[in-house]
Every structure is written in structure tokens, then in C-alpha cells.
Amino acid sequence: MASQTHTSSRHASGGGNGRRRAGSTARGTRSTPRRPAPRAAARSASSGRGAAARHYAGGNHRATSPRGPRRRKRGARRVLTWVFGIIGGLVGAALVAGIGAFAYLWITTETPPPEKFALAQKTTVYYADGTTPIGSFAEQNRDIISCSALPDYVGKAVVASEDRTFYTNRGIDVKGIARAFLSNVTKGTRQGGSTITQQYAERYYMGSNTTYVAKAREAVLALKITQTEDKDQVLCNYMNTIYLGRSAYGIQAAAQAYFNKDAKDLTVSEAAMIAGIIPAPSSWDPAVDPKMAQERFDRVIRIMKEDGYITASEAAQARMPQTVQRQATNVYQGPNGYLLRMVRQELVASKAFTEDDLDTGGYKIVTTIDKDKQDLMYRTASRNGDNTILPEGLEVGSISVNVKDGSIISLYAGEDYLAKQLNNVTDATYEVGSTMKPFALLDAVQQGVSLDTTFNGNSPRDFPGLSTPMTNSGGASYGYINLYQATANSVNTVYMDLAQHLGSQSIAETARTAGVTGTIAEDAYTVLGNSGLTVKAMASGFTTLANQGQKVTLHIVAHVLDDHDQELYQAPTTPERVFDANDTNLVVKAMQGTIQYGTGREARSIGKTMAGKSGTANDARAVSFVGFTPSTLALFAVWNPGQDGSAQEIPSFAGYQQGMSYPAHLFTQYMRQALQGVADEQFPAAHDDGKVGGMDGTWGTGARQWTSQGTTGGRADGGTSQNDGDGASGEDGSGASSQDDGAAQSGGNGSSGGSSGSSGSGGAGGSGGAGGSGGGAGDGSGQTGGGAGSTGQQPGGQQSGGGNAGQTGGTGGAATESE
Template sequence: MVYQARTVSSSSSSPRAAHKASTSHRAPKRGQNAPKGPKKRTNRKKGMWWKILLGVLGGLLAIGIGLFTYLYVTTDIPQPEKVAIAEKTTVYYNDGTTEIGSFSEQNREIIDCSVLPDYVGNAIVASEDRSFYRNGGIDIMGMARALYNNLTTGSRQGGSTITQQYAERYYLGDTTSYSGKIREAILAMKIANSQDKQQVLCNYMNTIYLGRGAYGIQAAAKAYFGKEAKDLTVDEAAMIAGIIPAPSMWDPAVNPEQAKSRFTRVIGIMREDGYITGQQASEAKFPETKPVSVSNDLAGPNGYLLTTVENELVASKAFTKDELETGGYKIVSTLDPNMQKIMQTVGDDRPEGMPESIQVGGIALDQKTGSVKAIYGGSDYLKHQLNNATQANFQPGSTMKPFGLLGAAMDDVNFNTMFNGNSPERFETTPGTWAEVPNALNMSWGTINLKQATANSVNTVFMNVNQHLTPKKFAQIAHDAGITGDIQEDTLYNILGINSLTVWDLAQGHSTIANDGTKNTLHIVDRVLKGDKEMYKPNLGTKQVFDANDCMLVQNAMLGTTQYGTAAGTAATLGRQVAGKSGTANDETAASFVGYTPSLMNVWAIWNPGENGESQIVPEFAGYGVSSTGYPSHLFTEFMAQALAGQPAETFATPVDNGKIGGPNGDWGLGGQRYVPSTNNGTQQQQQNEQQQDSQNKQESNDSNTSNESSNNGDAKQNEQQQTTPENTKSPEQSQPENGNTNGNSGGGTGGNNGSNNGSNNNGSNSGDSGNSGNQNGNGGGNSGGQNNTGNGEQSQR
């Protein structure tokens, strides 16, 4: 059988079949591999990888969305960072408006933004986040741009909205890591959904750092323009807003061109976004800022005032130091701005020749309330951080004697009781130990009563008083008066002020006597406010600790100090009654003066510490000798003359001395004896003085016997009408010490007192502790007599 080839017509088959037939036998082109199978397998693999990649990405996205959702749901808005809401506490004088200074961790004042013009907030929106009022707390495009730049350049670019910046500063603190930024974004979204935009913007404005140490818009307004934020102009608000990204580098004082460029940008955006008109934009002018000042509120004397205020509040346990530095309180002090200025000027005005090592401390107060009106802690706190008014110690010397005098009044001893004022006298100073105790310059005063002994500060008389009183009771009286420092209870010398105290402590004790026995705790803080709410008032601890009449007797005796005693002439110079007491420390290492009118007390002290804090003698300078306590009484006179200028003179109440001559048992002082002869070889003038003194004593005795009621032991109490006063008890001439020549006595007595009438400025010599002139303005007789022989020097244990 023969087979023939079958011919297939193209017309009788499908195009697909024809195509298949025609191509199945086509020879491959040169260089071309005919098989196609392997290429199809490669494409399938690539497709598989894309599916895997998309699946992974989708999974990651799902995980991310899930994680983001979880974080959003579980993230709570935390409490604000303490540092974010910390604001400075400001201290004011007693007028409540004159600022002393502040203490703070950050210079921030949180304000109610409703008082701000709208353009202040709008300027910040224009500078930092134009979409603020529209976005949901984050800006996706901004974050994407920032992320891209961070990944490609390695630098950090901010893409944060105002809400994100607010979340970071107000709640989180600084965040730089990606995880921190994610949390920041989540918190920003949460805040945007839960807080009003105006609340967010206000908190942001109160939180943001704006340069020059200023946190918040209020502090910045003061730092750059010296005004409150509510008073900022459009131009000023735009300038501050423009430098927010880099306030220190773009401060106009540092980089004026960049600051102006940023200002122009903000003004332009505010115009574009409708926050200001075209006219406002065209009239905008870069504002002039204050010069940069590096200030420290503790510099100068203010540091002493501020730290005293802070220490008092911390000691009260009403506030911690940290609370005061972050709480934004308004503290109104008791300090009087005028008196503080006077006190600082008086304390700083050191006479020529006064050694730099000599320290000065002072305080002024209202003894009726315990309110401190002024303190002198030093000239510059940053150079000398030990407060000379509240912290530094010195020996007060004879300024402690009035507490012993008060003890005598409490023991029913009449102040006309006579004592032996000769020098030296022998005492059992501690159990089993006897010592001779001198008066200053070893001056003898013969027979002298308690009032005269107080005015002239006679050591031997007060040692005798302490024998009867006992050192323990003396210490108790001083502590009851408010003195907190240690006082030895086992030595008679404690009445001579051998234990160190602060000026504040000494003033506290004397203020109780000056306030008729009512103790008020000295304080420098009047009240603390937070907004309009009063947060603190001091507890004065007001308490009647002594009989009022007993204290008035002490005040009355202290009047003699400034009339004819160790600070003679002080009352005449001031033209008013002044109770006072001078004091000199052991070995003349310190001197002090306590003085007061019925409404104002002033205390000054000087001392001379060595390089290692050891006590040194205060040398004479500018005519002042330490034993005269002339310089502290000079400071007192200078301060009081200015502080009381224009105020009417006040008089002290007249007390009734119902005590018994010689005390209840007649064993105080000389008892019934009325005269002790001089132990020194006196001059003719001194003998005349002693005769006058004896006559005066006899007259006093007769007056006392006539005017007092009889008692079982024969003693009597004087009635008020026949009360003997320092002025008529014994004149300065009759109180002469028993050393010196005729001229010296005459000068010291007559010149020392009458010099006040003859010397310039109506000031005579001061019959001070060493006999030096307490005021250098007396005439020749006053000065000469004073320097040779007037007055009684007081000293502590020798």
C-alpha cells in the first residue's frame, strides 16, 4: 500500500491550528534558545517573593496598627512633669508690691492666658504649627519629612506640632529616641481629643523655654521687654515667637539678623493666615529689646533677706525648700522698704580706718507684733554668705544685764536698793571658785542703786544681783524672754554676757521686755499667697511671760543709759525717750547696743573674727573705742534718726515700784545700809560727789520710809506718786566713778552731759564703757572728760 501525503488546506482548519502547524516546524534563529520553559519558572519565583514581601509588609502594618491601637488605648495622660509646671516664688516687702527677689529652679510665672491678646497665641501658632487649629495633634507629612531627613542625613529634624511639643515638655520631659517620639505622638493625639485647643496653647506658652533664662511667655516678656505678657504688642509677640526653635542662638542680642528674619517670617504668616491685617503687616517693625543682663537675685544685700525668708518658712514646716522654689508663691514679708534702705545705708557706711575684718550686724523690729522691719546681714551675700543678723555669733556682754534686773523686780526688790559699786569685788563665781571681778577700767562707783548701776553698767553690782538671783534662774529668765542660745547655768559670769548669741536672738529676748512682758516670736514673713488664696500666716506664739509692771521698771531703768549713762546724749540727739543698754564682750572682742522707743527696737553689734573664726580685739578706729560701745550706739542713733523722722515722740509708761528696799528679806545689796565709802583715793571733786551721793541716799531713805506701807520686816513699798526716777535719783555728776583727776571728773560728768548742750549737733560725750566719747561731736570739755573718766566700761569675764 502506498501512502500519500495529506495536504491540509488553510481554509479548512482554524487559524489557531494553522498557526500552531506553521510554527511548530520553524527553525530557531541564530543565537536564540528555543526552549521557553525555564523562563516561566523564574517569573513564577519572582511573583512568589513579591507576594511574600507584601504579606510581610501587610503583617507588619497590621501589627503596627494593632500595637498603635493598643498603645493609644492603654496610654493615659500622665501628671504634668514637675519641672514643666515649676514657677518661681517671689518675695515682696510689706507693701505687697515692691519686689525683693525670687528663688526658683526655673524663671517661670504661670499666667491665665485669657488676659493675653489673641495675637500673642496666634504669633506662636504662625511660627510653630500653622495647622494647629486643624490637626489632630500630629502632622503626618511633617513627621514623614523629618523621618526621611533623619534617615538620609543622620541629623535630627523636628516635625513636631505644638501639641507634640506640649506633650513632651509638659508630660514626658525631653524625648529624642524613636520610641520616645512614638509615645509623644500617641500622647499628642490623646491630648488633642481630650483637651481644648486653647488649653493646649496656653499650657504650651507657659511651658516653653524662650531664652534669657525665661520659661513661659510671662517671664519672656519681662526678660526681653520689661513688661507683662498681657501688654505685649503684635511686633513684640512676633519677635518672641520667631526665636522659639533656638532662643539662645537667635536672641536679638546674639544674632540680630536671624532674629529679624524670623520676625519677618512670622509677620508674613500671620498676614497670610488672617491673624493680622495687611496694614498691620506693612507697619510691623522689629522691636527693640532690653540689654541682656546676667542678674542674680541673691547678689548684694537681697540675698540676706531672701534666705532669711526661705529659712523661716522651711523651719515652720509649712513648706519644703523644693516647694518654695517650684510653687510659684507670693510671699509678703514684714520688711519695710524705707527702713531696710536706711539700715543698709547705715551699716554699709563704714568710717575711714575701720578694719575690713570687723563684722556688723543689725536688726529693727516692732516689739508689739514681733514684725522684723529691717536687717543688716552684710553688704553682699555672694561675697559673705554668713548672715550677720541671723547666723553669726558674738558675745553680747552687758546687754544681758537687763534680764538680771528683771529678775530683781520679779523677786520684789526695789530699784532704789543700794549696792556696793566698788571695783574690784570678790565673788564665788562658780561653786568653790572665788575671783575678783572688776568694773570696766577698774572704776569704783561707791554706793549706787540699781537704776544707776544699769545706766552706768556696773559689773560688781550685777554680779551681786546674780548671787541672789542664781545663775540658773538668770538663764531661765533669758530663755523665757525668747533667747534660744545656750546660757551657762553654773557661773555668776553669765549675767555679764559670756555666752555667744546672734543679733536676732538678742533682739528676741529684749523685745519681750520692751513689749511689757508679752512675747511674740520674731518673724520676717507676714503671709504666703497662691493666687488669691492665703496659704500661710505665721504663728506668733503670743504669750504673757512676765509681769507688765516688772518689765516697765526695767524699761524705766534703761532710760538712764541714753540720758546720762553709757550712751549719754542719745536721747537728746533723737529728741525722744529711748531705753537702751550697751554691751562689750570679754577681752573687747565685740560690742553691741540694744535700744528702743515704745514702738521701734533697733539692735546693732560689731565683732572682729580672725581668719579662722577666732575672736580678736576690736581696735579703736575713727575715734571709736570698743569698750565705749560708741560705734554700735552711733549706728543706732543714725538709723533711728532717719527711721523715726517726722514721727511724734512717744513716752514710756510710768511703772510703780512696789518692791522693798533690800528685797523681801532685806538681804539684797546693802540691805538697810545706805552708803559705802570709796575704795580708791578720790580727788576733792570725787569727795564732793560722794557727799552729795550720801545726802541723796539719806533723802531717798526718808522718802521711802515716809511713803511706803509698813511690813512685818520693816520694809515698805513706795507708792506711785513718790516713785523716784533716774532723773531725780542721781545726776550724772553724782554717779562719778572714783578714779581720775579733778578735770577728768568734771569733764566726764559735767562735760560728758552738758557737752550735749555745747557740742555740735547737740551731742555730748558718751560716758561709755571705756569712757570714750560715744559721739565725736561734743565740745572739748565733753570729749576730754569723757575720754578720761566718764561712764563705766563694762566687760565680760576678765
């Protein structure tokens, strides 16, 4: 104590007054401060820490008298005593509360008999109304057996996998619980730390509840079970009721599901394999994840040898057994099986649920599927509905989507999931054809090209990088037309010209940005849709166009509720802007021409404002049509996979040449009823800020203005609806039947003139382009086109007028669409 006082005094004197004295002496002033009066010093000594501090600062040596530190030490002891007293009180109170809570749980927790287990609950999937069920998951396959008939190593394999201390613990593993609690607190996870007895209590007495109160009750219940049942009985009940994947509950059902044998006949290796996958049987099924299944198998065999359940020789001979092929359960039977699989895959992919959660969680899953519209979609697309003319062997895939939030309204993926697991919406691919063209058009708009730019739409045409000339469907030529007309009539030569400027990589990247998933080929034919993609992938991309450049995630699950109606999951519906709204609106404006006077004009009869695009694969191996209002999109695709799965040419049927126009027909049938009673919506206005001829003036025919010229090609319209006899724009005729009466062919000379077509009026030319020829189907002699007409604007930049005089009319016969 003396040395402490001495040090303190020296520090106060030398550190404070010493420096002050040196500075003061130089100025000839007083070198030391006044010493306070003794009474003041006494008051300072007794006034506590504040006064002592003041004296210390002033250099008073008496401020740190020998009695000061002892008093401070006694004060510190008092503080520590208070602190420890408070802590001890809290610990004691917590202990009392804990004992009280434990006593309460012990008294209030009943142990029901095993035959009244609250077995794993069934998860049910509902339509969008939340009340009408689509189906359920995990059809329960259970067969209770006497464990006395099982080989001893079956139970020992389960113990090795799940709880090595099972035969010595009292139903709970304190270390495991503490370890799990620490992980839960520090990492925010939910670990069980469960023994076999706790799992038995959790899964079959209480359900899979992970709250701390539930875990506490589970531990109490495990202790009570241990008191009332012997270990072998607990293990037997556990093995008879545990979920083991493949819809199998219990070891007997699992033995049948994996090895097609009874549990009493399981080998050591087979028992080890089943036991190893208990924590995640659906995910670790050898048919799903063979690597993890092998790791778990090796672990169980190693522990069984270490714990003396099998000999070293038996362990050395153990090999991963071969399982039988997985069998689809009856819950997936019929067309709804595809919906259930999509729901399951979407939720597992979201990482919010595991396969086992969905099988045993007792959830209420509400989908986005509208029951009435789903029934309508089935009737429209299925051979068992209204689609009776579709030849056997052809496949149909279709989907309808809410473009604002990406919710799937309805779909047709196949007839029966059990018969064919390949989903025609999400799995099967088809060559998308000209439905890729709108993404090229959007790419051009983004690069500053005006849709009034004129291109040569004649056929055939040579292009760099192509080994053969490019032709339009049916060899039709359209003269010089703008991008509005080229889109409506799906003119290949114009879009190939456009692609020469854009590049395949840029077109593919625009499609990907829009949401088209899958492998998009990047080559000379990218713009013509030579890629095999899914119905869902293409619908996703077009949803972005319809939604003014905002991309949404297509989804089939709206939300998931637990058994207390608490929401556990909600679908992502927030859109992401990926394109300028005006750019996509301009593309949609061009696509409206497809409905108004192009390849999808059958849909005009619905009487709603719509945009669309048709597509035909090379050699007509697939045909498709996508169309939409500002709120609702639908896509139909038909393809011919052939006997060996390779794409084959679609045969002509029921007047549809190679199936062309048929997807547009299905689209019309569906949307006419789906939009019944829905008010018509207009697309947002779009303004074309691009430059004719592109930014450098070299695209198409450049910035030059073209006068009307007579050109071959186009189709003569045998009816009287609109744009009759429009040759230059290559429009389809709208004759009395669903097929066009006359197709104006290049160089037609009347040698093969039909007798069914009637003479059309002057054709509609392209903007700044050539007037069409009036295509009259003669009686074998061919007719000369109408006289030259005057120029006049029509919607979409189309010029109206007759073709130049002297051009030969087309031959009669059924017209084909330009895809």
C-alpha cells in the first residue's frame, strides 16, 4: 500500500507541477500553486471520488492518503457482491422457472398408445380457389409387421445410422440438444439433436414442429416413453412408422419399394442402405443421388462394424445393393399428375421445402391454376376433348399465363403422367420456328431501326453464310415491304436480311434477357428459330413483351400454408424491368398485324385486341402460335416426335397443310371462351423513334423512298373481308372456307389454274414498296392483275393500291401460310 501511495504522489507532483514550474520560472512568475487550507483538504478527502480527482489534478499530495485505496477496494467488493447476487438470483429464478416448466410439461404431456400415433400428415394441393383439391402428395404405403421376424442386423443398422447411444441414453441426448441449440442460436438454423426416441415422439406423436416449446415437450415425451416402453419396442415402433421414401412408411413397405422383397429377407447391405437414407429418403434415394446414398451406406457399415453389430468380414463383403426401378404412385395418375409434379419441383427448387417436407408436412398448397380454365384447356388440346382431328403420334403442349405477375392460369402437358413422365410444357422441346422473330425485331428496335424500313421480301434470295438460297414459305415473294408487314406475314427473306445486321449472338441474348431459357443456337438460322425449346420457356419470353418490358417469373404455386393456416411461402411476383417499355410496345404493335391481317387472322373473330406470332419449324416438324391481350397470354405448339423420338414432318390433316394454322386455330378456340365476359383492353401506344434504314442508313434498302412496283408473289383473296387481292404484302386470303382460295405464285402462267378461286381486287402494297398484283384464279388460263392503284395509308403503314398492270395472276388452289 505504501509503495502505491508513493508512486501516486510522485506521479502527481512530477507530472503536473514539474512541467508547470519549468514553464513558470522562465517568465519569473510564481513556481508553485497555493496550498489549500487544511480544512478544505479534509473536506476533499471525505468527499468521494470527484473531490479526490480534483485534488489530484491540482497537485495536492494529500488527495491519495493511505486509507483511500482500501476504501475503493471495499467499494469494488460491494459492487461485485451486488452483481453476483443479481446473477445468482436470475439463475435461481431461471432454475425455478425451468423446473416449474418441466414439471408442467411432464404433467400435461400424455403418452398415447402406439396404435394412435399422429402419423405424418398428407399435403394437399388445391386450385387457385383454395378449396378444390387437385391432388395430394405421398400416398401412404404402410404395412405394420412384428419385429421379431426381422434379422437383428436390420434394427442395428437403424441404430448405427440414427442414434449410436440408443441403448444407453434415457431417450434424450443432452449433448446433442446443447449442440443443436448452440447452432440454432449462432447460425439461425433448426437442428434437431434428436435420438431415435425423440424422432419417434416428434414424427408420430406430435408432428414435425421445430419450435422450442415443441422441442421441450418432445424431450419430455421421449423421457416418458423411455419409462413406459423398453428399447426394443421403441425401435420396432420407429421402424414400422418412419417415412423411408418412395411413399413407403415403415421397413416392410420400404423393403418392397427398394428391393421388391419382404423386410425379413433383407440382407445386411440392403438394411444398411435403407437405414442410411432415413434423414432424407427422397433426396438420398440411390436413384436420385447415388453418390450420397453410397456415402451414407459406407458410414452405416463402418459404424456397425465399430459397434460390434457385424464382423469385419461381413463389413468387407458389404456392397451397395442395386435397387428396383422407382414406381410412380397413383396420386400422379392422369393429366393432373403433371400439375402435381410441377408444384413439387417448383417448391423444392425454391429451397423452401425438401421432398420429405412435402410428403409429410401436412401443408396446404394453393396453386395459380384456374379450375374452369384448366378444364377448358384440356378440352381444347386433348384428343379426349375437342381435339379429335389431331392425328395419332403428334404431341401438343400449351400454356396460358397472367402476364402481369407470371402466374400460370392453365396448361396441357399430356394425357397421363404415369404413362409418360415427359411434361409437354416444361420438359419436351420443339423447334420454335418464326416465333423467334419478335426477339430479333426487338433487338433491331433497340439498335435504332425504324419499323418503316423497307426490305426486299422476294424469294428466293442469297445471303452470305448460307449454302442455299433463303426462301419464304411456299416460295412466295412479297416485293419491297416494311417490318410491320414482314412480321405479320412472317417473311423469311426479310428477317434473314435483318439478322445479317444484328448477328445471331445479339438476337439470342435479347431472347435470353426476355426470359427465354434453354439452349438457343447462335448461327445463321437463329432468327428463324432453329432451337429446340420448351413451351414454358417461350411463354416466359413473350410474357415480357406483353408486359411492356417487365420480366416476371412464371410460377404455378401461389402460396403454402401450414396446418394452422399460417403462410409459409409466397410466390415471387415482383416484375423486373429488362427492356424499355416503348421498345416492347413497338414490337407488340407489329405483332398486332399478325392478328389483323396476317397468319393468325382467325383470332380476329374473338373480337378482342390481341397480338401474336406464328411459327413453323424447318420441314414442318413443329408448328406453334403465341398470342396475347395486355393481360393474358396463351401458347399452343404441335410437333411430331416420331417413333424413335426424332423430329418428323407433320402430315397434312383435316385441310391443314402440314399442320400450319392449326395452333392458331387451337389458340382461337381457347381464348374465345377464356376471354368471354372480359372487357377489351388496348395495348399502350408506341412511337417509332428509330431511323429508316437504321442508324447508318444501310439496313434494308436504306433511307430511300420506293414507288409502287409490280412484283410477283402474294396471295389473292377470294373473299370480301379486307385487303382483298393483296399481293404485294403477301397476305393470306380469307375465302369462304378456312383455307385461302387462291395463292398467287411467282411467275404463275395459268397452266395450273384452279376453278375454286374468285378474282380478287387490287392488292395492298408495302410502305414505300410495290403494289401487289390482283390475283385472280382463272379457269386454267390465268388472269392479268388489276391496274396500277394510287398510294394511300392504312393501319400499320400498309399502302393500298392495285398492282401494276400486266402481271400474271396466281394459280388456284389451297394457300399455305408464310411461317
